[in-house]
Amino acid sequence: MSVQASSASIAGKPCRWGIMGAAAIARKNWQGLRWAENSRLIAVASRSLERSQSFIRECQGSVPQPHEVEALGSYEELLAHPEVDAVYIPLPTGVRKEWILRAIAAGKHVLSEKPVTVSVRDLREIVAAARKANLQFMDGVMFMHSARLEPMVAQIMDSERVGRVRRICSHFSFHAPESFFKENIRASDELEPLGCLGDLGWYNIRMTLCGLHGQMPHTARARCLQTTGNGVPTEFSAELDFEGGTTASFYCSFHTETQQWAHFSGEKGYVCLDDFVLPWFGTASRWSSHQAQVVAEGCFMRMENHERYHAVDEIATGGSTAQETNMFRTFSNNVLTNRLDSYWPEMALKTQLVLEACLLSARKDQPVPVEAY
Amino acid sequence: MSVQASSASIAGKPCRWGIMGAAAIARKNWQGLRWAENSRLIAVASRSLERSQSFIRECQGSVPQPHEVEALGSYEELLAHPEVDAVYIPLPTGVRKEWILRAIAAGKHVLSEKPVTVSVRDLREIVAAARKANLQFMDGVMFMHSARLEPMVAQIMDSERVGRVRRICSHFSFHAPESFFKENIRASDELEPLGCLGDLGWYNIRMTLCGLHGQMPHTARARCLQTTGNGVPTEFSAELDFEGGTTASFYCSFHTETQQWAHFSGEKGYVCLDDFVLPWFGTASRWSSHQAQVVAEGCFMRMENHERYHAVDEIATGGSTAQETNMFRTFSNNVLTNRLDSYWPEMALKTQLVLEACLLSARKDQPVPVEAY
Numbered sequence: 001m002s003v004q005a006s007s008a009s010i011a012g013k014p015c016r017w018g019i020m021g022a023a024a025i026a027r028k029n030w031q032g033l034r035w036a037e038n039s040r041l042i043a044v045a046s047r048s049l050e051r052s053q054s055f056i057r058e059c060q061g062s063v064p065q066p067h068e069v070e071a072l073g074s075y076e077e078l079l080a081h082p083e084v085d086a087v088y089i090p091l092p093t094g095v096r097k098e099w100i101l102r103a104i105a106a107g108k109h110v111l112s113e114k115p116v117t118v119s120v121r122d123l124r125e126i127v128a129a130a131r132k133a134n135l136q137f138m139d140g141v142m143f144m145h146s147a148r149l150e151p152m153v154a155q156i157m158d159s160e161r162v163g164r165v166r167r168i169c170s171h172f173s174f175h176a177p178e179s180f181f182k183e184n185i186r187a188s189d190e191l192e193p194l195g196c197l198g199d200l201g202w203y204n205i206r207m208t209l210c211g212l213h214g215q216m217p218h219t220a221r222a223r224c225l226q227t228t229g230n231g232v233p234t235e236f237s238a239e240l241d242f243e244g245g246t247t248a249s250f251y252c253s254f255h256t257e258t259q260q261w262a263h264f265s266g267e268k269g270y271v272c273l274d275d276f277v278l279p280w281f282g283t284a285s286r287w288s289s290h291q292a293q294v295v296a297e298g299c300f301m302r303m304e305n306h307e308r309y310h311a312v313d314e315i316a317t318g319g320s321t322a323q324e325t326n327m328f329r330t331f332s333n334n335v336l337t338n339r340l341d342s343y344w345p346e347m348a349l350k351t352q353l354v355l356e357a358c359l360l361s362a363r364k365d366q367p368v369p370v371e372a373y
Numbered sequence: 374m375s376v377q378a379s380s381a382s383i384a385g386k387p388c389r390w391g392i393m394g395a396a397a398i399a400r401k402n403w404q405g406l407r408w409a410e411n412s413r414l415i416a417v418a419s420r421s422l423e424r425s426q427s428f429i430r431e432c433q434g435s436v437p438q439p440h441e442v443e444a445l446g447s448y449e450e451l452l453a454h455p456e457v458d459a460v461y462i463p464l465p466t467g468v469r470k471e472w473i474l475r476a477i478a479a480g481k482h483v484l485s486e487k488p489v490t491v492s493v494r495d496l497r498e499i500v501a502a503a504r505k506a507n508l509q510f511m512d513g514v515m516f517m518h519s520a521r522l523e524p525m526v527a528q529i530m531d532s533e534r535v536g537r538v539r540r541i542c543s544h545f546s547f548h549a550p551e552s553f554f555k556e557n558i559r560a561s562d563e564l565e566p567l568g569c570l571g572d573l574g575w576y577n578i579r580m581t582l583c584g585l586h587g588q589m590p591h592t593a594r595a596r597c598l599q600t601t602g603n604g605v606p607t608e609f610s611a612e613l614d615f616e617g618g619t620t621a622s623f624y625c626s627f628h629t630e631t632q633q634w635a636h637f638s639g640e641k642g643y644v645c646l647d648d649f650v651l652p653w654f655g656t657a658s659r660w661s662s663h664q665a666q667v668v669a670e671g672c673f674m675r676m677e678n679h680e681r682y683h684a685v686d687e688i689a690t691g692g693s694t695a696q697e698t699n700m701f702r703t704f705s706n707n708v709l710t711n712r713l714d715s716y717w718p719e720m721a722l723k724t725q726l727v728l729e730a731c732l733l734s735a736r737k738d739q740p741v742p743v744e745a746y
Contacts, residue, residue: 027672034672062671166608166629169544174667175536175640221596223612225620235539237622239596239610247598249610249622256539256638258665258676265629267548278667278676292631294547294651298435299400299407300691303631303651318673 014040015332016085018078018108020099022046022055023090025113029140030059031317032324033088034066039332041069042084049073063318075099079106085335088140089113092191093198097122100137104129109136109335111327115198115355116348120371123352127345136334138327138344139351141206143277145326147312148285149210155289155310156211156264156271162289163268168208168248170262172200172277176234176254187228187254195232197359200252203260203277205354206347208240208248211264216350217242220357221367226255238358240370279323284311349373387413388705389458391451391481393472395419395428396463398486402513403432404690405697406461407439412705414442415457422446436691448472452479458708461513462486465564466571470495473510477502482509482708484700488571488728489721493744496725500718509707511700511717512724514579516650518699520685521658522583528662528683529584529637529644535662536641541581541621543635545573545650549607549627560601560627568605569625570732576633576650577623578727579720581613584637589723590615593730594740599628611731613743652696657684722746 017033019026022044033041046052052071060069072078078087079102086109091099097117103110110130116139117123130137143149156162176184185191186199194201209215222238235253242248261274269291279285291306314321334341350373361368390406392399395417406414419425425444433442445451451460452475459482464472470490476483483503489512490496503510516522529535546569549557558564559572567574582588595611608626615621634647642664652658664679687694707714723746734741 024669027669028674031672059672062673163548163630166626167544167546167624169542169624171540171542171636171638173540173638223594226618235618237612237620245599245608245628247610249624251540251542251622253539255618255640257536257640257642258667259636259638259643259663260665260676261636263544263632263634265544265546265632267628267630269630270632275676275678278674280665280678281675290632292633292653294631295654296397296400299404299432300435301401301651302654302690303633303648305648305653317675 036328043070045072045078162266173256204250222358409701416443418445418451535639546629573625595731
C-alpha cells in the first residue's frame with residue numbers, strides 16, 4: 001500500500017495502460033493516468049472506433065495527456081495490443097467477468113471497476129486466474145490510495161485513542177433523478193444487478209473492513225429498503241457481526257442526497273470522516289478523532305468533546321497527490337518492479353464475500369453466515 | 374415549546390419545586406432550578422433525612438440557591454408539603470410509577486426522569502391520571518428545551534434544504550467501567566430493566582421523532598447486542614420504518630465511549646449534530662447542514678460539500694440559557710399560567726411506545742408493529 005515514485009519510472013520506463021470502455025468514471029481515471037508519472041495511457045477501446053475517438057478528443061480537451069492516445073474500435077484490439085501492460089476495465093458488472101478473464105488470458109494486468117463481479121464464485125475464478133498468470137489484479141477503490149487512510153487506520157487501531165472497536169457505522173448515498181431509474185445502467189437488472197449495494201455498498205463494506213484491518217464479519221443481516229420494479233436494490237441497510245462483539249452497520253441509497261461518512265467507535269474514543277469515498281473538493285483530506293467525556297463536579301456536569309482534527313496535504317482530485325493518481329502509481333509500480341501485491345485481490349474478494357452475504361440475507365430476510373475468506 | 378420568561382414570575386410568584394430522590398442527575402437539575410427565574414426549589418426529599426441534608430449541603434456548596442432549601446426524610450413528607458407545586462422525580466424506573474401516581478394524587482405537577490416507566494401500559498395510566506387531575510406531566514429530556522431544536526427541526530422540514538427525509542441515524546453511548554455492571558442501578562434488572570435502551574435509547578428515539586415532527590414509525594426491528602447476566606440490555610441497535618419509506622436506525626451502548634450524534638438525511642441535503650443530548654461544553658449549541666453534490670466537468674469530478682454551520686448562543690450547562698434551565702422555565706411557566714401542554718405527555722408516550730416495540734422485537738428476534746399513539 002506504500003505510495004512512492006517507481007524507480008523504474010524514474011529510469012524512464014512507464015507502465016503502459018489501456019482503458020477498456022468509455023464509461024463516465026473512466027474520465028476521472030484518465031486524470032489519474034495523466035498525473036501518475038510512472039504510468040502512460042496508450043489506448044482507449046470501446047465497441048466503436050468513433051466512440052473511442054470522441055472520448056479521447058473530449059478528454060484531451062479537458063486534461064491533455066503529454067502524448068497521443070490511440071483509439072481502438074474493439075476490446076479485442078486492446079487485448080492484442082503488444083504495447084499495453086495493464087488494462088483498466090470500467091465495463092458494466094454484468095459483462096465484466098468475461099473481459100477480465102480475457103484480459104488475463106492475454107497477459108494483461110487488470111484494474112477493475114467495482115463491484116468486480118456479480119458473485120463470489122466469479123471473483124474467485126478471476127483471482128485464481130490472475131495469480132496463476134502472475135498478473136496484478138486490483139479493484140478500483142480510489143479511497144484505498146488516499147494518503148489519509150494509513151494514519152487514520154493507525155488511529156483506529158490505537159489502543160489509547162480508540163481502544164477496542166465496538167461499532168462502525170457508515171452511510172454512502174446520492175439522490176438520483178427519476179430518469180436514472182429508467183435509463184442508467186446502475187438500475188439495470190442485467191448490467192448492474194447489485195444496484196446500490198454494488199455501486200455504493202461496496203465502499204461501505206470496504207471501509208468497514210479497512211477499519212478492522214481486514215477482519216471479516218461472521219454474520220450479515222440486511223434489508224433491501226427499496227428496489228426497482230425488476231428487483232435491483234436502490235436503498236439498502238445492513239448490520240455485520242464480528243468476533244469479539246464488534247458490530248458494523250451501513251446504509252447506501254440512490255434516493256438520499258449525497259453523503260459519505262463513516263464512524264469508528266471504540267471503548268476509548270472514536271474516529272470519523274465525513275467524505276470517505278471522495279474527499280471534499282479542496283487540497284486537504286481530513287478526518288477527526290474524539291475522546292469525549294462527561295465530567296461531573298458538584299452540580300456541574302460538562303460534556304467535553306476533546307476533538308482533534310487531522311489532515312493530509314492531498315488534492316481531492318486531478319493532481320499528483322490525488323487518490324486516483326496514487327492508485328495508478330501504486331499499481332504501475334507493482335507491475336514495473338514485478339512485485340505483485342496479493343493484498344488487492346484479497347480485499348476485493350473479502351468485499352465481495354460480505355456483499356454477497358448481505359444480498360442473500362436481504363433476500364431471505366434472515367441472518368446469513370459470511371463465507372470465510 | 375416556547376421559551377419565555379413567565380409573567381407570573383415577573384410578578385414575583387415562582388413555581389415551587391420539590392426534588393424526590395437525591396440522585397446524581399438531580400444535581401444537574403438543581404442547577405436548572407437555580408437559574409430558572411420563575412422556579413424556586415423548596416425541598417429535597419430522600420428516604421433518610423441525613424441523605425437529604427447531605428445532598429443539599431453539597432449542592433449549596435457547589436451552586437447556591439438564593440434561599441434555604443428544606444431537607445425531608447421521606448417522599449411522603451414532600452407530597453404532603455403545602456408549599457410544593459411541582460415535583461421532579463429522578464427515582465429509579467423500577468419504582469418510579471408508584472411515586473408519580475402518588476404525586477399526581479397529591480395534586481403535584483410532575484417532571485419525571487426517563488425512561489418514565491418500564492411499560493407503555495404504566496405510562497398510559499400516568500398520562501391519564503395527570504390529565505384527569507389537570508396537572509402538567511413531562512419527561513426530563515433536556516435537549517427538547519435547547520434553543521437549537523426549533524431552528525434545526527425547521528431546517529430538517531425545509532423542502533429546499535433537506536427535502537423529503539429518507540433516513541435518520543443516531544448514536545448515543547458511553548463506556549462504563551467494569552464496576553458499573555456490578556454496582557450501578559442502570560445495570561439492575563429490578564431498578565432499570567430497560568438498561569441502555571431506557572437510559573440512552575430513549576434519547577435516540579425522541580430525537581428521531583423530533584426530526585419527523587412526531588410522526589410515528591409503524592414497524593420496529595431491533596437487536597440486543599449485549600446484555601448483563603440477568604438480561605438487562607447494555608448494547609442495542611434498531612431500525613424503524615415509517616410510512617412513505619423513511620427509515621431510522623439507532624445504536625446505544627454502555628460499552629462504547631461517549632458519542633451522541635444524529636444525522637437527518639433527505640432527498641436534497643442533510644442536517645447533523647454531533648452532541649444532540651448534551652451540548653459540548655461551551656457557550657454555543659451548534660449543528661450543520663449540507664447539500665453535497667458531485668460536479669462533473671470533462672475529466673474533473675469534484676465532490677462539493679456545501680456545508681453550513683449554525684449555532685445558537687446558549688451555555689452548555691449551568692446558566693440562564695442552558696437547556697436544563699429552559700426545561701424548568703417552560704414547565705414552571707405552564708404551571709403558573711395554568712396552560713398545561715399536552716405535547717409533553719404525548720412525546721413521552723410516543724417514545725415509550727417505540728421503545729417497547731424495539732424491546733419486543735429484540736426479544737422475539739423479528740419485526741414488531743409499533744402500537745399506535
